[in-house]
Amino acid sequence: MSAPVTVGDGAFEPSIVAFVCNWCTYTGADLAGTSRILMADNVRIIRLPCTGRIDTLFILKAFERGADGVIVSGCHPADCHYTAGNYHARRRFAIFRELMNFVGIDPRRVTFSWVSASEGGKWAEVVNGTTEQVRQLGPFAMYPEA
Amino acid sequence: MSTKRILSRANLDALIRDLIAAGTVVVAPTHSSGQERTGVTYGQVQSPDEVLLDGPQPIRPLKEVVFPPTEALFRWRQEKSAVKIEEVPTGFKETVVIGARPCDAAGLEVVDCVMGWDFRDELWFGRRQATTVLAMACTTCDESCFCTAVGLSPTSTRGADWFLTPVDGGFEVDVLTPKGEAVLERYKARCPETEGPAPSRTAGLEQQVRANLDVRPDRIRGWLETHFDDPLWKRVALRCHGCGACAFVCPSCHCFDIVDEPDGADSGTRRRNWDSCQTALFTLHGSGHNPRKDQTARFRQRIMHKFSIYPARFGEVLCTGCGRCVRVCAAGMDLVSILAEIDRAAQGGAET
């Protein structure tokens, strides 16, 4: 597994993976960019058609492969491009989050959000907030070497 | 070249301490940790207090010591068009097992046949070489034990480098192999030679085990060779869940799956993991065809491999009668009853 990323002065920089839906959050993130809003550059975005497509295994896999934090974001309820994808996702995420917490994966490492296509500012907040939170928590050292 | 010696419990404890101090990995039956687990297992111990020599049979087989449930075979890394293979460190730590059950020790020898057959499994033999087995005669048995039915017994010394027999005051020690001699040389002071026999505490156990199952493996093999399509298989396999728990607790099951686990686009580890013929996936072809398409075929395969095919190839029954499969089976398959039924049928007795 990759060692924690550090920069110049040896400070820990978290690696964060974001699973976002194409229609709302991805477009919102794009807006944040074109609006030249300053954001932490720790986040790698993975675009899915819908939060309904986001299997909880994606979150686990991200942690397995070295992510220190994960963002999951999509359309607000009632705005899903596929009508109900985010409703199904909402239940799934709610349960998995509590299950993860139960086995000791700190829920503060995973941020869930609804960010619409026009909420560039909100996306920046989610990115910056999550990055800072995970920076405080430190590297994710969950699995001993397999 | 066996020499009888007496090892008092105090000296055994001291021997264990000596071994640990010398950096040897000491494995023995020990209590599982945590409130959720009550079974005894073979585990690495850090002190003689953790060793349980008169408890029930460990719920996991000794084969774990020489054949871990998962082990890395090599790591790869791709650099441009070249692939570098890095052998996983293959130095094996010197290990001494104290208190191995005869059925577990014998299992190691039985599996040696296939591991050294058409391809010498260096990982298996490397660990075998580094492991000294101090087996101990059983002082307890239950209704699942049937070692006597497969040519073994509660006092069988197969696979043992030392054999310890509980006596008043400690253990009578039989040093049986050069490896055992080597250990004795280093710790001779702990096992003084002694005059005169001491009473044995294991009398009567063999009879108890024989009462569980009294069959002849050669008769069973004969029946298996001629009853591939017998209705017995369909009937008996109905309740089998195909879970494979039996294979995973068996001292002689040794099948494994090889997987590649990438940890990036250009590097990863190849591993081998325990596997079981009881799963549908075991014989599933890439085409989608499965020669063992249901549990009837898979369960039949298990029995035939153990009691007919392996004996035909290597002259050994692939079973040591430890009884774990009987104890662990959630569906109550009960190999003892099945073998009894086959043996009866082989004698032309009750219809199958």
Place this chain on the structure above:
Amino acid sequence: MQELRELARKLLQEKQVSAILGYEHGRMGTRPAFVTDVADCERLVFDHRCVQNLAAYLSPRRTHVAALGRLAVVVKSCDARAVAGLIRESQIKREDVVLIGVRCGGVVRDPADARPLSADNVAPRCVDCEKREPTLADHLVGEPKPAPAGSGSRDARLSEIEAMSPDERLTLWMELLAPCTRCHACRQVCPMCFCERCIAEKTQPTWIETSPHARGNLAWHLTRALHLAGRCVDCGECERACPAEIPLGLLNRKVARVVADRYGYVVADDPSKPTPIGTYQLDDAQEFIQ
């Protein structure tokens, strides 16, 4: 028991079914029994040692069982919940199976336990059981039985774990899952794990590593617990079948609690009751979402 045997004989004689799936006393305790002959119905028993959940055998994946034809299955109320689940999820049709409901006073933990039922050996789930006879049944046999003696909430251990810090929980679970050898007995005995191709068997990509190391084991057990959310019937077979003594029930009970607290859903033997994961409400709680 005679009532059960007579009913079984009748069902076979009238060719309503080809086989009865019930329990018998084996050498090592009570176990599932498949009876196809009227004369063999004498083997059928029902008592406090009938632990196994027979609904597991109804999955169409078990072609060797399906080949027997139409079955009559003996079901306790917990088992009937699993049958309801299979019907609900279109694995079997209600009319394809005859359900012989039994009135149950609780069962022991270990089918080989020959002692009478008492607070010492009763299965913990039976102490909490609210309905000791199934609603989903074609026939109902046996005398009504009192609730089994026993005390202590099963969820005491859950609360203990919840009170730990995240690091303590992680250390605990890594230790609890370490002896897992990935035999998948938990999956095989579960009536609700009927997928033709389990996600743990998928490659390209491999979502759940099959190796019994820390990564693979955690991914497997978390995924199975999640896939059973709202579907696990709390029969306890997974935990009983596990050769490594892993307290799987803790994960399933936790998820069941989350589902009950958040969505007011408790598994029942009513096939028409929709499962909480396949459904949603517009106003589902989302306090954890920014």
